[in-house]
Amino acid sequence: MKRWGNMARVFTRLGKEIAIAVKSAGPDPDSNSRLRVLMQNAKAANMPKENVERAIKRATSREMDDYKEIVYEGYAPYGIAVVVETATDNNNRTVANVRSYFNKAGGSLGTQGCLDFLFERKSVFKIKNSDSIDIEELELELIDFGVDEVFVDEDEVIIYGAFEAYHKIQTFMEEQGIEIVSGEFERIPLDQKEVTDEQRESIEKLLDRFEEDEDVVNVFHNMK
Template identity: 55%
Template sequence: MGRAFEFRKERKFKRWAKMAVQFTRLGKEIAMAVKAGGPNPDTNSRLRTAIQNSKAVNMPKDRVEAAIKRASSKDAGDYEELVYEGYAPHGVAVLVETATDNTNRTVANVRSYFTKVGGSLGKTGSLDFIFSRKSIFRFEPGEFDLEELELELIDAGLEEIYVESDEEGHDVAVVQTSFEDFGTMQKALEEKGIEVKSAKLERIPLSTTDVSEDMAGDVLKLIDKLEEDDDVQAVYHNMA
């Protein structure tokens, strides 16, 4: 009974820690959206997207409103968005998206994470042949006929539509389009009354690297360390 209690306690702690990281990242995304297009989500599509994504992870409404208010202040600092590319152990490509108010701190931290596990940072653009940037929208399939929806969304740039399972095992419909068609697809989904759970620009690997279970453990050490950093917004890899 004691072990079971400790296990549940550990899982709860990890869940809360993960949630805290998500809230921090979304807070930055909201701030950058407000700085770029103002505090009104009706006229700022990036902010509208950030608010949608915050709802998907149950970020409290008052915390979202506080982030918008802070970013609207004249004294609010700016975040710079930077992308770092490199290789983890065993030749696995890793791409790191960051948002920071201190670039020296961020690059030093990211470089140290790679170095400590025997990896290395590369030049900007060195992984362009491995990752393709795509617009990814997720929503509950509900009563929608996905085959019919596929035909209706082609003019909005639809590349793929499929169903996957979320962390709780629930079905989630996924719409994929090009990076350039993000706004067009977002508008098309809104016009069809589809409530999007999350809308993101993600890096999809065009090729993958096979590794053993032990090798995968080495790579995951790097990924876990990167994802714990407050300046890191997203981490992508091409490990099979």
Template identity: 50%
Template sequence: MGRIFEVRKGAMFARWDKMAKDFTRIGKEIAIAVKAGGPDPDNNPALRRCYLNAKACNMPKDRVEAAIKRAMGKDTSNYDEMVYEGYAPHGVAVLVETATDNATRTVANVRMHFTKGKGALGTSGSVAFTFTRMGEFKIKNTGQNLEELELELIDYGLEEIGEDAEGNIIVRAAFNEFGTMNKAIEDRKLELISAELTRIPNTTVELNEEQANEVLKMVDNLEQDDDVQKVYHNLK
């Protein structure tokens, strides 16, 4: 009984850690969106997207509003979005997106995670070609016909359409068609669960379990860093 409790407690703390990380990430996205386009989501598509993704992560509305108020303050941090590229062990390409108010600290931390993970931080452009940047939209499946929906969205930059493990509809669009696709989905009154920019690997690397765990440990350490927003890799 004690062992079961320990396992459950560990899982609970892991969920809390992930939630805290998601809230921090979205808080920075809100700050960047407000600085760039103002505090009104009706006139700021990026902020509207933050609201949507905050809801998907169960971030309380009062925390979202508090983040917007902080972003409007004169003393709030200005975050620079920076991307770092490199390789994890066994030749796996890794791309790290960050939002930071101290680039010197961030690059030092990212380099440390690569080094400790037996990887190597590379130069700009060293692995970016391995990924294609796309817009990814998660839509609630209420019985839509995927073939019909594909025909409706094909003229708005649709690249891929399918379902995830939970049965939600996943739509991917070309990076430069993100806004167009977002509007097309909103115009059709489809229920968006989340909308974000992502990077899809063009090729993948297959490893054995031990090697894969080495890579995933390094990726996890990067994801836990406060300055890191997202980590992409091409491990199969």
């Protein structure tokens, strides 16, 4: 049941991200590069094709709720920085929930941008690894497009690049016929804080509360 619950939350979040992408640049994946990658993300998450089509259709209809992307920043107990990315049609509800989660855990919600100095935003792509891909050559080519790290993780190649280079990296790989498994943005902590096992357990309970909220898309922290 927990697995199905997690899948439902992933599908809901992807649906919101797809809707926001469609609202921003239209429903045609050929001309909407962000939508193209989100459709790949949905495929990688085993999200049914009908769900994707429904999200696109809803985004182009007048009945579609106006989802907005809002970022909340604060501190969990023991000084752990937490960034919560949301997609919501009701900011009052979402901010009340986020503040409540922080307060009940003994943390605090901060002002927007207060944690910018602790995290670096990155574009992150995953592609399928194959014998036809020369990793060193690919990395050399991608450096010109804003990539700073390429490494192999089992049957996937993970590519980290500058936040603003997302579109350039995506376009290059598509032009080279490289299949993108997923593409997203991450906030990488510039420094990580050590915690005890007991402290970790307390902080993870708070992170779980965020993850369980349907308005939350991503959660990032600097706990080691």
